Amino acid sequence: MASGGEGVTVWYQREVSLSPRRRGCHYISDEILKACSGEMSKIKVGVANIHIKHTSASIILNENFDPTVLTDMEMVLNKLAPENLNYKHTMEGPDDMPAHVKAALMGSSLSVPITNGKFNLGTWQGVWLCEHRDHGGARKLVVTMNGLKK
Structure with missing residues (x-):
């Protein structure tokens, strides 16, 4: 048996609330790290699964340096x-069904490696919230972290 906690696997889960944002793509890596720093700092090597609990917003990894990437991504998604298509599902407004389509294309979960208590991402990578509704409201993420204890 390992001494001092070596080889011990830990699991943590935290729900993170994000403030409402306008329609578009937004960097949220720092918000997640801040909300989960206590748990993540205890992991030597592991993974964080980030899941958004909504069907009209997405969570993805993408460019985190040039803000024009955010604008261009929104243009392409639109x-x-x-x-202006002939959608049948319009009960919540004209932006609702397009938001569901965009969320289905982009995804609701992603996995990010954890190394020494931090996200282990590429130089230009960051976690994005893609808000597909004009007024989507607050969004909730579930961040499940597991790995080897420091």
Whole structure:
């Protein structure tokens, strides 16, 4: 048996509330790290699964340096799922069904490696919240972290 906690696997889970944002793509890596720093700092090597609990917003990894990438991504998403199609699901407004399409294309979960208590991402990578509704409201993430204890 290992001494001092070596080889011990730990599991943590935290729900993170994000403030409402305008429609578009937003960097949220720092918010997640701040909310989960206590748990994540205890992990030597592991993984964080980040899941968004909504069907009209997405969570992805992408460019975290040039803010024009955020604008360009929103432009492309609006071309892929425009509001002016003949959608049947319109009970919550014209932005609702396009938001569901965008969320399905981009995804609701991602996994990020943890090394020495921090996200182990590429130089230009960051976690994005993609808000697909004009007024989506507050969003909730579930961050499940597991790995070898420091």
